[in-house]
Amino acid sequence: MALSREDVKRLAELSRLALTEEEMERMEQTLDPVLEYVGRLAKLDTSGVPEAEEWSDALPPLRADEAHRASPETRKAILSNFPDKAGDALRVPGVFEKPKG
Amino acid sequence: MTDFLKLNLKQLSDGLAAGQFSSTEITKAFLQQIRGRDISVHAFLDVFEGTALDDAHASDERRAAGKSLGALDGIPLAIKDNILIQDQRATAGSKILANYRAAYDATVISSLKKQGSVFLGKTNMDEFAMGSSTERSAYGPTKNPYDLARVPGGSSGGSAAAVAAEMAPAALGSDTGGSIRQPASFCGIVGFKPSYGAVSRSGLMAMASSLDQIGPMTKTVEDAAMLFDAIRGTDVLDQTTQEIPFSFEAKQSMAGIRIGVPKQAWGEGMTPGVRAQSEAALAVAERMGAKLVDIDLPYAAEALAVYYVLMPCEVSANLSRFDGMRYGVRDAGLPLIETYMQSREHGLGEEVRRRIMLGTYALSKGYYDAYYRQARRVQTLIRRAYRDAFKNVDLIATPTAPSIAFRLGEKLSDPLAMYLEDVYTVGVNVAGLPAISIPCGLDDGLPVGFQLIGAMGGDGAVLSNAHVLEQALA
Numbered sequence: 001m002a003l004s005r006e007d008v009k010r011l012a013e014l015s016r017l018a019l020t021e022e023e024m025e026r027m028e029q030t031l032d033p034v035l036e037y038v039g040r041l042a043k044l045d046t047s048g049v050p051e052a053e054e055w056s057d058a059l060p061p062l063r064a065d066e067a068h069r070a071s072p073e074t075r076k077a078i079l080s081n082f083p084d085k086a087g088d089a090l091r092v093p094g095v096f097e098k099p100k101g
Numbered sequence: 102m103t104d105f106l107k108l109n110l111k112q113l114s115d116g117l118a119a120g121q122f123s124s125t126e127i128t129k130a131f132l133q134q135i136r137g138r139d140i141s142v143h144a145f146l147d148v149f150e151g152t153a154l155d156d157a158h159a160s161d162e163r164r165a166a167g168k169s170l171g172a173l174d175g176i177p178l179a180i181k182d183n184i185l186i187q188d189q190r191a192t193a194g195s196k197i198l199a200n201y202r203a204a205y206d207a208t209v210i211s212s213l214k215k216q217g218s219v220f221l222g223k224t225n226m227d228e229f230a231m232g233s234s235t236e237r238s239a240y241g242p243t244k245n246p247y248d249l250a251r252v253p254g255g256s257s258g259g260s261a262a263a264v265a266a267e268m269a270p271a272a273l274g275s276d277t278g279g280s281i282r283q284p285a286s287f288c289g290i291v292g293f294k295p296s297y298g299a300v301s302r303s304g305l306m307a308m309a310s311s312l313d314q315i316g317p318m319t320k321t322v323e324d325a326a327m328l329f330d331a332i333r334g335t336d337v338l339d340q341t342t343q344e345i346p347f348s349f350e351a352k353q354s355m356a357g358i359r360i361g362v363p364k365q366a367w368g369e370g371m372t373p374g375v376r377a378q379s380e381a382a383l384a385v386a387e388r389m390g391a392k393l394v395d396i397d398l399p400y401a402a403e404a405l406a407v408y409y410v411l412m413p414c415e416v417s418a419n420l421s422r423f424d425g426m427r428y429g430v431r432d433a434g435l436p437l438i439e440t441y442m443q444s445r446e447h448g449l450g451e452e453v454r455r456r457i458m459l460g461t462y463a464l465s466k467g468y469y470d471a472y473y474r475q476a477r478r479v480q481t482l483i484r485r486a487y488r489d490a491f492k493n494v495d496l497i498a499t500p501t502a503p504s505i506a507f508r509l510g511e512k513l514s515d516p517l518a519m520y521l522e523d524v525y526t527v528g529v530n531v532a533g534l535p536a537i538s539i540p541c542g543l544d545d546g547l548p549v550g551f552q553l554i555g556a557m558g559g560d561g562a563v564l565s566n567a568h569v570l571e572q573a574l575a
Binding site: 008011012013014015016017018019023026027030031033034035037038040041042044046049050051052053062063073074077078080081082083084090092093094095 | 187188200201202203204205337340400403405406407409410417421424425426427428429430431433435436437438439440441442443445446449451454455457458459461462463465471472474475476477478479480481482484516517520
């Protein structure tokens with residue numbers, strides 16, 4: 001199972017990674033042996049074997065989906081982690097915009 | 102004057118309770134040791150000089166007022182950098198989180214705070230816990246205190262080195278495929294990976310959520326039991342947690358205990374030095390009353406392949422949140438998709454990118470059945486094999502790692518060679534079991550680790566029997 005350069009390029013796009021040409025080459029070289037190694041699983045007969053289940057037989061019921069008010073400290077900490085903001089709002093690049101300047 | 106650095110958790114706890122010394126005195130001693138020793142070891146990413154002493158002082162005042170919070174009150178600890186402590190930096194060894202400050206405490210941290218623990222600092226790690234040598238940290242590698250030219254193991258290499266170099270009496274690590282046990286083995290300390298669900302992961306940066314567990318890294322098994330008991334329990338913030346009955350018994354013998362010796366683990370693959378020390382440890386277990394039973398653990402050899410499918414799949418999903426939008430480093434001035442791609446390209450290291458791409462591949466259309474689904478089926482076979490084995494034995498014994506600590510740089514250019522470091526440890530995560538690594542002697546002057554694996558929920562049995570073996574090996 002050898003990955004082509006096109007495969008690596010497509011994978012990088014799907015993974016949202018902007019790899020350089022040199023990095024693509026290194027990925028190509030290092031992904032192949034790993035894929036070959038894990039390929040051994042294909043040789044096992046698993047007919048009739050179910051996929052592994054959740055760990056616990058009796059998971060607790062889901063919590064109600066309720067909004068909780070964060071403490072002022074938590075709120076401040078979250079806001080201070082924003083890479084870019086307008087007032088207390090998170091500023092992100094627009095989906096259809098070309099950025100100015 | 103007592104050399105506080107030599108004392109283990111239990112001795113420090115007893116000394117504090119007896120008023121032999123104060124938390125301020127011991128915390129100062131460890132901070133002093135970090136100042137001197139960490140220049141060469143680089144176990145810490147951040148050291149909390151100020152808050153540690155404030156917290157130690159507060160602990161001493163509580164104790165003086167007769168309001169001690171228990172055995173861990175005033176005990177200084179080191180914390181792996183993928184575990185959140187409110188208002189402190191949490192980078193998980195990644196550049197993309199270089200300026201990130203945690204907005205809340207991980208559940209294990211709030212538990213320890215309620216018990217009065219003092220935090221010395223955050224420890225170095227392979228980026229987002231992906232690695233077996235701590236060389237994949239964006240902030241430079243940690244060195245093995247036994248030999249600074251060698252790796253401490255990983256990914257919890259900073260925590261292991263901090264304890265081994267007496268910069269902290271104990272630490273927390275996280276283990277997804279061996280990241281507590283293998284560095285414990287390389288650094289000659291005790292590392293315990295609890296049963297899946299025993300400890301809350303709320304506030305642990307997720308790597309592979311179906312495999313991740315937080316656990317203690319300590320000087321003794323008794324200390325590991327003490328720290329595990331302090332952090333375990335159910336948590337509404339982690340739905341996978343469950344109450345596991347736990348008791349640690351500082352017993353003297355392993356009489357009546359059957360230890361399974363799987364032929365799959367004891368065949369080829371380990372160095373002669375690791376074999377000699379590990380077989381000697383088996384003989385000591387037998388002398389302490391345990392009965393050794395040769396067992397067959399079918400599919401054990403497939404655990405590493407299962408792990409290197411399931412883990413990257415979960416990584417590719419879990420790390421999609423690191424896109425430079427809500428926190429972390431953002432490459433600015435670009436259209437949206439380029440912002441994602443450039444921020445991730447510049448913020449994430451090569452090994453992390455490799456695993457994201459592996460997972461993306463295994464989950465993509467046309468490959469999902471062949472990789473992900475097939476790995477989940479083989480996972481079932483592995484779990485069944487362990488379940489069947491534990492019908493006849495109480496514990497299973499293997500070496501922790503196939504070799505002693507290797508040299509810095511030795512395996513960096515060959516990812517598959519690095520992955521093979523996990524060959525004895527990943528099966529435990531794939532099956533959700535508890536397991537411990539304890540030191541079992543030296544090979545060429547470097548520590549060798551011995552692994553004891555328990556049945557699901559058998560955390561108490563693992564720790565109690567490891568204690569017997571540890572005492573006999575000492």
